[in-house]
Amino acid sequence: MSTLGRAVAAEAAARPATRRRLRDRDWVWGYAMIAPLVLGLGLFYLWPVAQSVYYSFTEWTLFGDATWIGLRNYEQVLTDPANLRALRNTFVYGGLSLLGIPLSIAVAALLGTRGLKLVSLYRTLYFLPVVTMPAAVAMIWTWLYNGDYGLVNYLLSLVGVEGTSWIANPSTALYALVAVGVWTQVGYNAVIFMAGLQAIPRHLYEAASIDGAGRVRQFFRVTLPLLSPSVFFVSVLSVINGLQMFDLVYLMLRRGNPAREETQTIVSLFFSRAFEEGAKGYAAAMAVVLMAITLVLTVVQFRVQKRWVHYA
Numbered sequence: 001m002s003t004l005g006r007a008v009a010a011e012a013a014a015r016p017a018t019r020r021r022l023r024d025r026d027w028v029w030g031y032a033m034i035a036p037l038v039l040g041l042g043l044f045y046l047w048p049v050a051q052s053v054y055y056s057f058t059e060w061t062l063f064g065d066a067t068w069i070g071l072r073n074y075e076q077v078l079t080d081p082a083n084l085r086a087l088r089n090t091f092v093y094g095g096l097s098l099l100g101i102p103l104s105i106a107v108a109a110l111l112g113t114r115g116l117k118l119v120s121l122y123r124t125l126y127f128l129p130v131v132t133m134p135a136a137v138a139m140i141w142t143w144l145y146n147g148d149y150g151l152v153n154y155l156l157s158l159v160g161v162e163g164t165s166w167i168a169n170p171s172t173a174l175y176a177l178v179a180v181g182v183w184t185q186v187g188y189n190a191v192i193f194m195a196g197l198q199a200i201p202r203h204l205y206e207a208a209s210i211d212g213a214g215r216v217r218q219f220f221r222v223t224l225p226l227l228s229p230s231v232f233f234v235s236v237l238s239v240i241n242g243l244q245m246f247d248l249v250y251l252m253l254r255r256g257n258p259a260r261e262e263t264q265t266i267v268s269l270f271f272s273r274a275f276e277e278g279a280k281g282y283a284a285a286m287a288v289v290l291m292a293i294t295l296v297l298t299v300v301q302f303r304v305q306k307r308w309v310h311y312a
Contacts, residue, residue: 049291056285061278073285083286085262086269090290093178093265094242100182101234104189105227112194127187138251141180142167145252167252173259177248185241189234196230197223228309236301243294246271266290 056073058066077083110116111123129137144151145166153163166176200223208218224231246267253260264272266286274283 052284052287052291055281056288058281058284060281060284062280066281069281073282074289076282077285077289082261082264082269083266086264086266089174089263090243090245090266092174093181093245094239096175096178097181097185097238097242098235099178100185100189100238101231103182104186104234105193105231107186107190108193108197111190112197126190129184130187132184134247135251137180137184138248141176142252145176168257168259170259170262173253173257173263177245177252177263180248180252181242181245185238189238192230192234193227196227200226225310229311232301232305232309236298239297239301240294243267243290243297 055066057068057070059069059073060066107126111119111126113119116122147153147163147165147168150163150166152166156163164172167173204222204226205218208222213221244267245265249263249265249268250271253263267290270283270286270290273279273286
């Protein structure tokens with residue numbers, strides 16, 4: 001074999017090895033880049049979840065060793081009337097929080113109107129509750145709902161409707177909290193829907209107009225189907241946030257409030273069991289049950305979305 005032939009053969013033999021080295025180097029860099037994320041996920045999420053699952057099978061009060069008691073915590077969680085009432089309230093809150101979706105779509109459509117004056121001011125006002133601290137939100141709405149001098153009752157009195165102590169009445173407290181929760185999320189949801197509305201091509205509306213479709217038909221035939229991915233995203237977040245409802249219950253329904261016990265959610269009751277009564281193992285079982293419920297509902301939503309979500 002000539003010198004040139006040997007050189008070509010040597011180069012051809014070296015190419016696979018070079019490719020392997022480059023591929024191995026890419027793998028190393030890839031793992032190095034995702035290592036902080038994986039480490040953080042494992043340290044701050046997966047490990048606490050594993051600990052919660054373990055302690056849910058124990059009797060543990062933080063100060064002392066955990067005693068293995070099997071399924072006793074779960075039996076108590078699923079049979080205690082207070083837990084069942086809190087679970088019902090949690091489902092009601094999570095379900096009613098979806099009512100904010102149509103309102104958010106309407107706000108997004110309004111704020112996206114061409115030629116609307118002071119649109120930047122309106123967008124800021126609608127988004128302001130999202131960035132307001134929960135303590136400030138609770139303080140403002142506690143005053144608005146006050147049965148003696150609250151603004152809500154004053155406005156009702158102007159139209160001849162007798163008001164009530166909204167957050168002190170067990171029959172109205174939960175729905176009053178739902179209204180506050182929806183109010184705090186409308187701005188964020190509206191931003192998502194505005195992005196979805198702006199992504200819809202204008203020529204589709206022009207074609208629908210030529211075919212004789214009015215505004216209402218265009219909404220149901222064009223807007224809503226193409227906005228369905230955003231609706232799905234917001235609905236998943238709304239349900240998860242609704243199931244984790246805590247801050248408004250804790251801040252607005254203080255001790256001594258007659259509606260407190262009737263309006264507890266599973267997370268607020270978890271806080272009470274864990275940090276006020278010190279029943280860490282029992283509270284861990286409550287957290288695991290809520291995590292399982294959230295996971296099941298999320299999986300169901302992802303399965304069902306194939307029937308109504310249309311991806312362009």
